[in-house]
Structure formats: structure tokens, C-alpha cells
Amino acid sequence: MKSYLPAEYIVERDDEKCIRCKVCVNQCTYETHYYDEETDRVYSRDENCTNCQRCVVFCPTHAITIRKNPSAYRENAHWTTEVVKDIKKQAETGGVLLTGMGCDKPYFTYWDRLVLNASQVTNPSIDPLREPMEIRTYLGAKPDMLTAELEDGNLMLKTTLAPQLTLETPIMFSAISYGAVSLNVHEALARAAAECGTYFNTGEGGLHEKLFKYGNHAIVQVASGRFGVYSDYLNAGAAVEIKIGQGAKPGIGGHLPGEKVSAEIARTRMIPPGTDALSPAPQHDIYSIEDLRQLIYALKEATDYTKPVSVKIAAVHNVAAIASGMIRAGADIIAIDGVRGSTGAAPKVIRDNVGIPVELALASVDQRLREEGIRNRASIVVAGGIRSSSDVVKAIALGADAVYIATAALIAMGCTVCQKCYTGKCPWGITTTDPWIAKRLNPDIASQRLVNLLRGWSLEIKEMMGGMGINAIESLRGNRLHLRGVGLTETELRILGVKHAGD
Amino acid sequence: MEKPKVTRDFDDKEFAGCAIFGMMNLEGKRFPSRDPVRAIANMHERGNGLGGGFAVYGIYPDFKDYYALHVMFLDRDAKEKTDRLLASGFEIIYDEEIQTKPALVYNPPLVWRYFISPNVKRLGIQSEDDYVREYVMRINTETGRAFVFSSGKNMGVFKGVGYPEDIAEYFCLEDYEGYIWTCHGRFPTNTPGWWGGAHPFSILDWTVVHNGELSSYGTNKRYLEMYGYKCTMQTDTEVLAYAFDLLMRRQRLPIEVVAEILAPPFWNEIDRAEPKKASMLRTLRQTYGSLLMNGPFSVIVAHEGEMIGLTDRIKLRPLVAGTNGEYLYISSEESAIRLVSPQLEGCWNPRGGEPVIGRVGEHIVPEKFLTMEATA
Numbered sequence: 001m002k003s004y005l006p007a008e009y010i011v012e013r014d015d016e017k018c019i020r021c022k023v024c025v026n027q028c029t030y031e032t033h034y035y036d037e038e039t040d041r042v043y044s045r046d047e048n049c050t051n052c053q054r055c056v057v058f059c060p061t062h063a064i065t066i067r068k069n070p071s072a073y074r075e076n077a078h079w080t081t082e083v084v085k086d087i088k089k090q091a092e093t094g095g096v097l098l099t100g101m102g103c104d105k106p107y108f109t110y111w112d113r114l115v116l117n118a119s120q121v122t123n124p125s126i127d128p129l130r131e132p133m134e135i136r137t138y139l140g141a142k143p144d145m146l147t148a149e150l151e152d153g154n155l156m157l158k159t160t161l162a163p164q165l166t167l168e169t170p171i172m173f174s175a176i177s178y179g180a181v182s183l184n185v186h187e188a189l190a191r192a193a194a195e196c197g198t199y200f201n202t203g204e205g206g207l208h209e210k211l212f213k214y215g216n217h218a219i220v221q222v223a224s225g226r227f228g229v230y231s232d233y234l235n236a237g238a239a240v241e242i243k244i245g246q247g248a249k250p251g252i253g254g255h256l257p258g259e260k261v262s263a264e265i266a267r268t269r270m271i272p273p274g275t276d277a278l279s280p281a282p283q284h285d286i287y288s289i290e291d292l293r294q295l296i297y298a299l300k301e302a303t304d305y306t307k308p309v310s311v312k313i314a315a316v317h318n319v320a321a322i323a324s325g326m327i328r329a330g331a332d333i334i335a336i337d338g339v340r341g342s343t344g345a346a347p348k349v350i351r352d353n354v355g356i357p358v359e360l361a362l363a364s365v366d367q368r369l370r371e372e373g374i375r376n377r378a379s380i381v382v383a384g385g386i387r388s389s390s391d392v393v394k395a396i397a398l399g400a401d402a403v404y405i406a407t408a409a410l411i412a413m414g415c416t417v418c419q420k421c422y423t424g425k426c427p428w429g430i431t432t433t434d435p436w437i438a439k440r441l442n443p444d445i446a447s448q449r450l451v452n453l454l455r456g457w458s459l460e461i462k463e464m465m466g467g468m469g470i471n472a473i474e475s476l477r478g479n480r481l482h483l484r485g486v487g488l489t490e491t492e493l494r495i496l497g498v499k500h501a502g503d
Numbered sequence: 504m505e506k507p508k509v510t511r512d513f514d515d516k517e518f519a520g521c522a523i524f525g526m527m528n529l530e531g532k533r534f535p536s537r538d539p540v541r542a543i544a545n546m547h548e549r550g551n552g553l554g555g556g557f558a559v560y561g562i563y564p565d566f567k568d569y570y571a572l573h574v575m576f577l578d579r580d581a582k583e584k585t586d587r588l589l590a591s592g593f594e595i596i597y598d599e600e601i602q603t604k605p606a607l608v609y610n611p612p613l614v615w616r617y618f619i620s621p622n623v624k625r626l627g628i629q630s631e632d633d634y635v636r637e638y639v640m641r642i643n644t645e646t647g648r649a650f651v652f653s654s655g656k657n658m659g660v661f662k663g664v665g666y667p668e669d670i671a672e673y674f675c676l677e678d679y680e681g682y683i684w685t686c687h688g689r690f691p692t693n694t695p696g697w698w699g700g701a702h703p704f705s706i707l708d709w710t711v712v713h714n715g716e717l718s719s720y721g722t723n724k725r726y727l728e729m730y731g732y733k734c735t736m737q738t739d740t741e742v743l744a745y746a747f748d749l750l751m752r753r754q755r756l757p758i759e760v761v762a763e764i765l766a767p768p769f770w771n772e773i774d775r776a777e778p779k780k781a782s783m784l785r786t787l788r789q790t791y792g793s794l795l796m797n798g799p800f801s802v803i804v805a806h807e808g809e810m811i812g813l814t815d816r817i818k819l820r821p822l823v824a825g826t827n828g829e830y831l832y833i834s835s836e837e838s839a840i841r842l843v844s845p846q847l848e849g850c851w852n853p854r855g856g857e858p859v860i861g862r863v864g865e866h867i868v869p870e871k872f873l874t875m876e877a878t879a
Contacts, residue, residue: 123715123798124799124819126817132817134769134770136770142790143790146756146787146791147755155759155760157783157786157787161786161789164789370729373729468718469718469798469799470719470797471817472767472792474722474792474793474795475722476719476722477722477793478721478722478725479719479721479725480725481721
């Protein structure tokens with residue numbers, strides 16, 4: 001069937017600059033560029049281009065520019081170009097439209113409508129370059145009170161704390177599975193987490209044995225497919241996370257196609273090579289809150305109560321009540337993934353329409369847990385579209401203990417958010433298991449870029465805290481008086497628990 | 504006088520610079536108001552006439568077994584409601600209007616004194632203190648226009664809008680004696696002065712006078728709300744009073760531990776401490792991080808038999824301590840101490856986060872000088 005879809009992007013090549021080195025030809029995994037010996041020229045198949053910018057970055061003479069195809073349909077506010085193209089695509093394929101990364105629509109982002117406070121006159125701001133500024137964070141259940149007794153004149157605490165994770169910066173790498181990404185990516189995340197004193201999340205694909213040595217900086221995930229879950233795996237991690245849902249695709253499962261399941265991935269996931277790795281939509285042993293409690297305690301038993309257990313859910317309508325139930329079921333950490341949460345592959349219609357913004361979910365969960373007097377019993381980690389240090393600070397001021405980042409981490413490693421992860425051909429060597437492409441991502445360089453990112457964000461967090469006159473991050477947590485809303489309705493302000501700017 | 508209108512259920516903190524002074528007889532002997540009033544008046548320039556107040560301990564020896572309530576009323580209706588509320592839960596032993604005389608104060612409300620005893624039948628399994636605390640919260644929130652200045656035994660708070668020396672004159676403080684006097688002169692910058700907003704802040708017999716601004720107010724307030732405290736006075740000082748009540752009275756933690764919670768050492772100091780101490784300090788910070796009082800403050804806290812001075816952990820507000828014979832002095836400025844006691848046996852600048860503790864019967868107040876050594 002002839003496709004009616006026009007090319008999305010046009011590749012422009014400055015022939016005077018082009019030296020026929022064929023870097024673009026070799027770098028493009030979608031075979032956009034080709035060299036013709038007869039004419040001694042490089043040509044492009046525009047329809048293949050995803051605008052990933054790989055060729056642009058690596059062209060030694062900067063001869064390539066990618067432009068949006070200026071040829072467009074008649075403008076229509078309702079029947080937008082995106083809608084028309086989606087319909088044509090489905091008319092040609094008859095399938096579910098797949099996409100990668102998080103929701104790319106302009107709505108839903110509340111971070112941009114919240115502003116932060118700073119000290120003026122009545123209290124001093126603090127200069128983080130000259131004075132201590134503390135961002136260390138502990139995740140895990142905290143008691144409501146401690147008891148202390150005098151023993152031989154020394155004060156002794158009688159309360160023992162539940163196991164905690166120690167974060168030197170309140171930012172962790174969110175779940176990205178080995179299989180969705182290459183081993184090099186996993187290694188880079190693991191090494192960066194270890195170097196920065198934080199954690200990476202294995203995702204649902206198990207932990208390659210080569211990375212067990214980074215286990216004390218790993219949160220090992222147990223998801224509906226149970227891939228790679230066994231005793232050594234659980235005990236290798238610093239914490240265990242039960243994945244119930246994912247912000248990019250709440251309510252649905254996952255599917256790693258058999259062609260991506262190489263021998264190494266098969267071994268790590270404990271499935272036969274070349275078979276599809278299917279993650280069911282629900283966990284089939286969790287159909288209720290009491291079932292969740294059983295799994296939480298099964299995992300605590302398996303790890304001898306030495307590790308906190310996290311439960312991750314997608315932010316959905318009753319997220320506050322669900323979170324309360326999770327804590328009562330024994331979760332030490334609750335991770336909430338908002339509508340902007342990312343993925344390697346999801347139906348586009350789900351990604352863009354299911355779930356609620358994480359800012360609203362976080363605000364209502366934090367408030368609800370406080371009203372019920374159980375906020376101490378679990379830490380809150382939020383995920384889904386955290387782009388900058390200011391998003392982190394705003395999340396903590398709304399009530400989060402820490403954040404998960406994944407898209408930002410991938411961008412640091414090279415990702416340009418072209419949203420084609422599901423093809424398995426990521427030209428940046430990230431979402432691929434093809435060894436020829438995967439080796440493009442050098443774990444030494446990638447982990448250094450991640451470390452730099454976390455360092456930069458941590459410095460910025462300290463600057464913002466110092467400006468507010470706060471020198472310990474625990475004094476920012478849930479401190480909504482340091483936030484003001486701009487252009488928000490009364491209802492939005494009420495849910496967020498913040499005043500409007502100027503009020 | 505109007506209580507400033509509250510448009511939302513989360514009040515903002517106030518911004519205030521202030522003078523604080525505390526004087527204590529370590530033998531528990533009572534002394535008159537003369538010295539404390541002179542000392543706080545000496546720091547006149549640190550206030551702006553929009554608030555002054557005093558807490559006095561050992562003031563009602565004849566009624567020492569009863570809870571003494573000082574309550575201000577913005578109208579008669581509030582008093583009737585309060586009377587009904589108190590009558591429903593307590594036996595009222597004696598009550599009267601607190602005597603006053605003309606002075607340079609702004610628009611004074613009616614202030615009443617009650618001596619009450621909890622109704623045993625209604626007490627149930629609650630402790631008397633918790634029972635009283637609950638009624639104080641109810642008076643503050645339910646009557647709308649009545650606010651409890653203090654609610655402890657054998658102590659009382661006098662405060663209002665004016666310079667502290669004028670407040671002292673208005674409430675005839677020359678007629679009272681106590682073994683602890685804490686005093687406050689206020690410099691509010693954003694809330695109109697109102698009588699409920701002056702210091703000391705108090706719950707049961709805990710009182711707080713405070714100079715500073717808590718950048719952590721939002722965090723502290725929301726944590727305390729989980730334990731049933733309602734912040735109604737539109738000021739961050741209130742959270743200090745409630746934090747002391749929660750940690751020391753309800754959770755029975757000693758002041759040395761409470762100081763490590765409100766003004767803890769830095770993590771790198773904790774990491775360097777010997778393992779047992781490090782573990783204790785770490786557990787305290789992990790558990791009570793939301794009660795870390797961040798931002799500049801110096802504070803004098805008192806309750807029965809004890810007076811404590813404390814600053815934030817990087818000492819962004821001044822605090823000086825002095826001792827002479829049976830007396831302990833804590834002050835924003837040394838000059839105020841020297842005015843009432845020119846000869847001092849000890850006079851020192853406590854380190855940030857290092858409490859100065861005076862206890863009745865313990866004659867020695869450990870001096871911890873400002874040095875560069877780590878606390879841990």
C-alpha cells in the first residue's frame with residue numbers, strides 16, 4: 001500500500017561542506033543516508049529520518065541540518081497535523097500506534113506555574129559556597145517518636161530505625177530495564193549512582209551479574225513479569241521495589257520483543273533467548289491491597305528485613321487513597337510516577353491520555369498521609385518528567401522526599417527525545433540491544449556525563465535552598481510556604497496547598 | 504481591636520526581629536519584676552512597640568495545684584463561649600479579671616484569669632495535661648475571638664501591644680514575684696500588632712520567647728499538625744512552643760536531646776563522631792528532621808523548674824548567658840545583663856545549637872564557650 005504520509009523531516013546537506021566521509025551513512029541506524037559512488041555524493045531518504053540529530057552532531061564538517069518538513073496540511077485547530085497523520089498511519093497499518101518517551105503535549109506541567117521564595121532583609125540568605133548546605137536524604141519508614149533512657153549516665157535510644165537508604169543528593173535514577181536499554185547504559189547508571197552516593201533502579205529486567213558489584217547502589221525491581229527475580233538478585237540490591245504501574249502507561253503491561261532478547265538478556269531475565277518477554281498488565285498475585293501486603297512481606301522475609309521495600313504506582317485518580325493503603329500494607333517507600341513518565345514503548349493513546357500530573361498527585365498524597373498521621377511511615381519519591389533542579393526543589397517543597405529521573409539521565413547520555421525508542425535502533429546506543437549500535441555508548445563517558453549532571457543539579461539545589469535561608473533539605477520538605485502559584489485556579493491552588501503569587 | 508483576617512487555613516509566619524531576656528533563680532527563690540523589666544527595657548531599640556510580654560514562674564503559690572489560664576477576649580461573646588466550654592470540662596476554682604492600670608498600650612482586650620481543675624469523670628484515659636491542651640486548642644479555634652495566653656500551673660503569661668516596659672506597667676507586674684522571668688520586646692514587620700501575637704507563646708506551662716524567623720516554618724507546622732497541634736496565632740514562634748511540648752512533655756525526651764533535634768549538628772560532624780554517638784545523632788535527625796528549626800533564631804524556653812536558651816545551629820541571632828550567685832541570665836545583649844548585674848561570675852556566648860540550661864536545684868550552669876571545635 002502506498003503510504004500517504006509525508007516525511008516529517010527534511011535532511012539538508014551542504015554539498016560544499018560534505019567531504020564524503022560517510023559518517024552520517026554509518027551513524028544512521030534508520031538508513032536515512034546513502035552514498036552513491038557513481039556521482040560521488042551522499043543522498044538522504046527523508047522519510048526515514050527521526051530527527052535524532054546523531055548525524056548532525058557527528059558530521060565532522062557540520063554539513064547537515066535537519067529541518068521540519070515545511071510542507072503541511074491546511075491548518076486546523078481541531079484536526080491537527082498530528083491527528084491527521086495518526087489516522088493515516090492506522091489506516092495503513094491497522095495497529096496500535098506505538099511511541100517512546102513521555103507525554104509530549106503542552107498541558108499538564110505544573111512545575112512551570114510554581115515559583116520559589118527567597119530571603120530578603122528579615123532573615124539572611126545563606127551562601128552555599130561558604131557555609132554548609134545539606135542535601136543528604138534518608139528514605140525509609142520513620143517512627144512517630146523515639147524513646148530514650150539513661151544508662152550509666154549516658155543517654156541511649158531504645159528505638160531502632162527501620163532500614164534506610166542514604167542519598168547524598170535527593171535524586172535517583174528511575175527504573176530502566178536491561179533489555180529496554182543496553183548493558184552499557186545500565187553500567188553507566190550504576191557507576192554514576194555509586195559515585196554520587198545515590199541509587200539506580202534496575203527496572204524489571206533483572207540485574208546483569210557484571211553489575212552485582214554495584215548492588216548496594218541498586219534498587220532491584222520486582223514487576224509483573226518477575227524477570228530475573230531470585231534470591232541473590234533481591235539480596236544484591238539496597239532496596240526492593242514492587243512495580244505496580246508506570247506513569248507512561250498506567251494499567252497496561254510491557255512487551256520486549258523476542259528479537260531484542262539476546263543470550264545475555266535471556267540469562268539475566270531468566271527466559272529462553274529469542275522469546276518475547278511479556279509483562280502482564282497486573283501482577284497476577286496482587287488483585288487487592290491485602291495481596292500487596294503479602295508480597296511486601298514475602299520480599300521483606302526474603303531479605304531478612306534488612307532492606308526497605310518500595311511500591312511504585314502510576315499517578316491515577318484516587319492516588320491518595322491508594323498510597324494510604326500501600327503504607328498500611330507495609331511499604332517503606334512509595335514511588336509515584338506521573339502522566340509525564342517515560343517509557344521505551346507504549347501505546348501513544350495511553351501515554352498521552354491516562355494518568356494525572358505528578359504535581360497534583362504528590363500534593364494530595366502528602367496531604368492525605370499527614371491528615372491520617374502516617375506520613376512518617378513511608379518516604380515519597382516522585383517520578384515523571386523531572387527536568388531540572390528547580391523541578392526537584394519544587395517537588396520536595398510540595399512534600400516529596402526525593403525524585404526519580406530517567407529521561408533527564410538519558411538526555412545526559414545522548415538521547416534527544418526523538419521518541420523512537422520502541423524501534424530498538426536508537427542511534428545513540430541507548431534503547432537498543434544490537435551490539436553494533438550499543439557499543440556507541442561508552443560507559444566511561446556516559447557515567448561521567450551523569451555524574452556531572454547530578455553534581456550540577458545538586459549545586460543548583462543548594463543555591464536555591466541558600467536563597468531561601470534553609471541549610472538542610474529536611475526543612476524544605478513539605479514546606480509549601482516557599483512555593484507560590486502563578487496563573488492557577490482556586491481549585492488547583494487548593495489541591496497543591498499553595499497560595500497564589502502576591503497573596 | 505481586630506484579629507487580622509485569615510484568608511486561608513494555612514497562616515503565614517510572621518517576620519520579626521526582637522529582644523529576649525530571661526532571668527532565673529537557681530534555688531527556686533522568687534524575686535520581683537524590677538530587674539527583668541529594667542533589662543528588657545534596656546533593649547528598647549530592638550523592639551518597635553508592637554509587642555511585649557512576660558512569662559513568670561512560681562507566681563501563684565496559693566493555687567499551685569490548679570491549672571492557671573490567662574485568656575484574652577476580643578468581645579464578651581467570646582468570654583461567654585469560653586466560660587461555657589470551661590464549665591463543661593472543668594471545675595472552676597476561682598476566676599477574675601486580671602488587674603490592670605492605665606499605661607501606654609494599644610487597644611487592650613479583656614484578659615481573664617481562671618484557676619481550673621479537670622473534670623475527673625470526663626478525663627477518661629487521657630493525661631490531665633493532654634486534656635487541658637485539647638481544651639486550649641478548642642478555645643483558640645472554636646470561640647473565634649478568645650485566645651489562651653497561658654495554661655500551666657503556678658505560672659502565667661502577660662503580653663500585649665506596646666513596649667515591654669509599658670506592658671509590665673499595664674499588668675501591674677510589680678505586684679508579682681517569680682523564680683523565672685522571661686521577657687520579650689517585639690519588632691514585627693508584616694502583621695499588625697495584635698495582643699495574641701505578642702510573645703511569650705505558651706502551651707500548658709511551656710513558654711517561648713523568640714527572636715528570629717523560621718525558614719522551616721511550613722515544614723515544622725505541617726509536622727506538628729500530625730500530632731494534633733493547631734497553629735492559630737499567625738506566628739512561627741508558636742511552632743517552637745508546640746515542638747517543646749511534643750518532645751519534652753509528651754515524648755519525654757531530655758533537653759539535651761531536644762537541642763540536637765531543633766538545632767542538630769551537620770552531617771559531616773555526625774559522621775565524624777564516635778560510632779555510638781553518631782548513630783544516636785543520625786537516628787534523631789532521620790526521625791525528627793521535620794522539627795529542625797532552620798533559619799535565624801534565638802529562643803528562651805521555660806517550664807516548671809527549668810529555663811533554656813538556644814540558638815539556631817549556625818547562630819544567626821545573638822544570645823549571651825551570664826551567671827552570678829544564684830542567678831542565671833540569658834539575653835539578646837550582654838548590656839542588659841550587665842545593667843542588672845554589673846558583677847558576673849560567668850558570661851559567655853553559647854555556640855550555635857548549644858543549649859544553656861538552668862535547673863532549679865542545680866547550681867552550676869555548664870559554660871560552653873564559642874570555640875571552633877566540633878560539637879560532636
